[in-house]
Amino acid sequence: MLAHFQNELNRLKEKGLYRTLKKVTSPVDTTVTINGREVILFSSNNYLGLANHPALKKAAVSVLQNYGSGAGASRLISGNLEIHEELEQRIAAFKKCSAAIIFSTGYMANIGAITSLAGKNDLILSDQLNHASIIDGCRLSTAETKIYPHKDLAALEKILRQALSRHEKGGYNNIFFITDGIFSMDGDITPLPDLLKIADRYNAFVILDDAHATGVIGKNGGGTAEYFDLADNEHLIQIGTFSKAMGSLGGYVAGHELIIEFLRNRARSFIYSTALPPSVSASSIAAINILEKDKALLQSLQHNIDRFKKGITEIGYGSVEIETPIIPIIIGDADLTMEFADTLLKKGIYAPGIRPPTVPENQSRIRVSLMSSHTGDQIDTALSVFEEEGKRLEII
C-alpha cells in the first residue's frame, strides 16, 4: 500500500516537480538565514516588513501574557474573544465596509466564503489565474464554475451570456465573478471597475481576493477598491489575509453586514475551526494601527518598486509594466529558470523560480517580491547579480 505513495513521489522527482522545504533559522526580515546561509530575501509576502516589527511583537506579547496562547474553542462555542470582535470592526473600517468576519487563514476565508455563498443553481465565473484557494473553493462549492481567460472581460461576458442562454428553469439563483485583486504570480491588478459594471448589468456579485493588495495598493493601503477609488458596493465581497503585508496571520471577509451574518451562520471553515489565538489578533490590530497612522511604509515600498523596475529594465530585461511589489521576470524555459534561480541563491539572492504547473508552459519566471524595508544597497546588489548571471546564462 505504501508503495503507491513512493511511486507517486518518484514520479514527481522524475518530472522535476518534487518539492522540498528550505529551513529558515533567523527572524523574517529582508535578510534571512536559509539552510545555514544568509541571503537577501526577494520572495516574501511580508511587503511592509511588519512580520518582525516591534509594535506587532509588543502587542502580541502583551495580549499573550494577559489572555493566554489559545482561544480554546471555535467562535460560536466559547472562543469568541473581545479582541476578535475588535479586529473585525477594525478591518471592516479599514476596508471601508460595513462588517467583516475573520477566519484562521486567508485560505480558509476563501474556502468558507465561496462554498457557503455559492451552491447548487449558482454560477461562478473565475479568472484563469486565480489563487489555488479560490480554485479549491469553487471546486468544493456545488456551483457551476466556468473559467474566463485572464482579465478578459469581453470573454467573461460571452461565457456568461452563453451560460444564461443554456440555463433552464428561470436562471441561476446567484452569479459570482471571482478574481484576485493583485495576481499572485503576475503582480498585475484586476480591472475591478469594469468587472463591477458588468456585475451590475447582470445582477452578479464580485468576490475579490485582495490577499496581495491590502496594505500594498490604494492611497492608504486599502487594496484594489481603494486603488480604483471605488465607493462601497453591496455587491462587492472582499476577502483578504493578515498574513502578507499585515505581517501576522488570519483571513477575513469584508462586505455588507447581511453577507457577513450569513457567513457566520454557514461558513464551515469558520464554524468548525478554533478561533485565532488572541495574540495573533493583537498583531493584526497593531498592523492596522500602523497603516492608518503612517504612510511611510507604503511610500518606501513604492520607492523600492520604482528603483527595482528602473534597474532591471536598464540592465536589459525589458520594460516592466507591473505597478506592484510582485515583479515576474519571465525567462520562458523551465530548466533555465530553475538554473537561474539556483545561481541567484548561490550568490546570496533568494528569488524563487516558478514553473509549470504553477504558471503556463513557456512562462517560467523568477518571481521577485519587494519589501518596503529593502535597502537601496540590497536592491542594487540583487540587480548586479541579475545582470552578471543573466549575461552568463545568455538570458539578457
Ligand SMILES: Cc1ncc(COP(=O)(O)O)c(C=O)c1O
Ligand atoms: C491570492 C491569495 N489568496 C489567498 C491566500 C491564502 O492566504 P493565507 O496564507 O492567509 O492562507 C494566498 C496566499 O497564501 C494568496 O496568494
